[in-house]
Amino acid sequence: MSIRIVIDSTSDVTNEIIEKYNLKVVPLTVNFENESFLDKIELSSAEFFEKLAKSEKLPTTSQVSPGAFVEAFSEILLEGDQVLGIFLASEFSGTYDSARIAKDMIGSDNIRIIDSRSVCLGTFALILEAIELVNQNNTIDKIVAELDKAKENIVAVAGLDTLKYLEKGGRLSKGQAVVGSILNIKPVIEIKDGKINVIEKIRGKNKTINWFDEWIEKNNYNLSDKTVLLFHARNEDQLKILRDTIEEKYKIKNIIEQEIGSVIGTHTGPGVLGIGFLNK
Numbered sequence: 001m002s003i004r005i006v007i008d009s010t011s012d013v014t015n016e017i018i019e020k021y022n023l024k025v026v027p028l029t030v031n032f033e034n035e036s037f038l039d040k041i042e043l044s045s046a047e048f049f050e051k052l053a054k055s056e057k058l059p060t061t062s063q064v065s066p067g068a069f070v071e072a073f074s075e076i077l078l079e080g081d082q083v084l085g086i087f088l089a090s091e092f093s094g095t096y097d098s099a100r101i102a103k104d105m106i107g108s109d110n111i112r113i114i115d116s117r118s119v120c121l122g123t124f125a126l127i128l129e130a131i132e133l134v135n136q137n138n139t140i141d142k143i144v145a146e147l148d149k150a151k152e153n154i155v156a157v158a159g160l161d162t163l164k165y166l167e168k169g170g171r172l173s174k175g176q177a178v179v180g181s182i183l184n185i186k187p188v189i190e191i192k193d194g195k196i197n198v199i200e201k202i203r204g205k206n207k208t209i210n211w212f213d214e215w216i217e218k219n220n221y222n223l224s225d226k227t228v229l230l231f232h233a234r235n236e237d238q239l240k241i242l243r244d245t246i247e248e249k250y251k252i253k254n255i256i257e258q259e260i261g262s263v264i265g266t267h268t269g270p271g272v273l274g275i276g277f278l279n280k
Contacts (some may be wrong), residue, residue: 001110003134003143004076006085008064009096010041011116011123013232013254016049019130026072028095029062030262036062039263048262049234049270058165061263063094069102073111082140083111086127086147086163087121112144114151117194120264121229121276122156124256128227129278130167153279156191157215158231159208161271163187191246208273209242215251224251233260233272242273 007013009027018025027038030048032055037043039061043051052059073083085103090096096115103181104112116123129150133143152170186208188200202211232239236259243255262270 002077002081003084003140004081005127005130005134006069006072006076006099007123007127008087009261010093010095010119010260011086011119011127012087012258012264013124013127014258015121017128017131017256020190021134022095022186023127024072024076026038026064026068027048028093028263029058030266031062033059037262040261045259045264045265048072048265050278052265053276059262060221061093061266064098065099066098066105069119070105070123073102073106073108075112077106077108078147081110082138082145084114084130084134085111086123086130087114087182088123089117090115102194105227110140112140114144116154116196118154118156118191119272120156120191120260121158121231122154122191124229124258125154125156125227125276126151127219129280141143150278150280154192154276155221155279156222156274156276157188158191158272158274159186159188159202159211160248160268160270161267163198165269166266185239209238209245212242212275213245213249214271216246221250221277223253223277225253226279227254227256228252229276230255230257231260231273231274231276233255233265233268233271233273234270238273242275 006024027041028036045143076083085099087096099113103113116126133146185201185203188199190197204206
């Protein structure tokens with residue numbers, strides 16, 4: 001009996017890793033007024049940001065339904081495998097609760113569900129740890145116990161071009177969002193324990209990369225044994241500069257680059273630059 005990892009689309013795991021490790025991805029939905037699209041399936045990142053730029057109204061996002069999870073889990077169980085589901089923080093979406101409902105509906109002891117308490121690159125970092133634990137042939141209960149400890153060590157920060165999308169999506173208060181428009185301030189957010197917090201306010205977009213460099217140094221992070229995730233949204237040039245700035249200086253073991261998808265992009269907008277890893 002093998003263990004199949006099930007994830008939602010907001011983790012923005014690369015297609016290469018999805019295919020290599022046979023991950024099952026269950027997509028959320030993005031709604032542009034009268035049109036709805038399955039994240040990453042019916043709408044690529046490039047297509048999404050193109051539509052976002054032309055849209056007068058901010059799109060909305062919809063969680064995965066329990067029925068979609070019932071279908072995904074049942075398919076894996078029928079193949080004789082166990083299900084290990086790892087999903088975005090329950091504070092950000094009802095997707096995790098939908099997975100729990102689906103588990104109860106099926107009533108199988110071969111399903112485990114984990115709330116990552118993070119999203120996007122933070123959840124991705126936890127999924128990479130899960131893949132490693134599965135490949136080490138650990139039992140599913142041992143893997144769940146290890147992941148519950150590991151998610152306390154998720155590090156995920158991102159520099160945003162604006163906070164208006166988080167505010168419009170209800171993830172931040174209007175008061176918090178105002179700081180992003182004053183004096184060209186670019187906020188840096190931290191995603192931790194199911195919360196989004198502004199941890200720095202940088203004046204000027206070009207100083208964000210220097211902030212990341214100083215932040216790594218200040219926290220004395222040892223990246224020589226870690227896989228570091230570098231994420232962006234329509235910001236490849238800055239991502240390349242960031243990689244060139246930190247890769248050799250901190251002797252990073254491995255770097256994975258990815259552009260965020262439509263669900264996360266709805267709440268952050270374009271111009272994002274982020275770093276994530278598991279600090280274990």
